[in-house]
Amino acid sequence: MTATVGTDALLVAAELLANAARHIPGPQRLELDLDIRSLRISVTDPAPAPPRPRPHRPDAVHGHGLFIADTRSADSGRRARGHARW
Incomplete structure (x- = not known):
């Protein structure tokens, strides 16, 4: 894993x-799954619905989390039942 990939993974x-x-209420679990080709980062939370990204506004103070995760990941996605996976 290169320094850039490691930095991006930490940021995501x-x-x-x-x-x-x-x-x-907060995250319940963080999972990191590393194999020869990829690192999967999973955050589980108690929310019944997946997070909904809003239009990104670069000038906003907050609201960059999902945008950063989407742009720094080769693949991203969200699942209901309290799971967000990148």
Whole structure:
């Protein structure tokens, strides 16, 4: 894993955890799954619905978490029942 990939992974994990802490009671679980080709970062939270990204506004103070996760990840997605996976 290169330094850039490691930095991006750390940034994505931090943003997902911060998003769960800010908008719902908080994250319940962080999972990192590394294999030869990829690193999957999963944040589980108690929300019944997946997070909904809003239009990104670069001038806003908040609201960049999902945008950062989407742009720094090769693939991203969200699942209902309290799971967000990137």
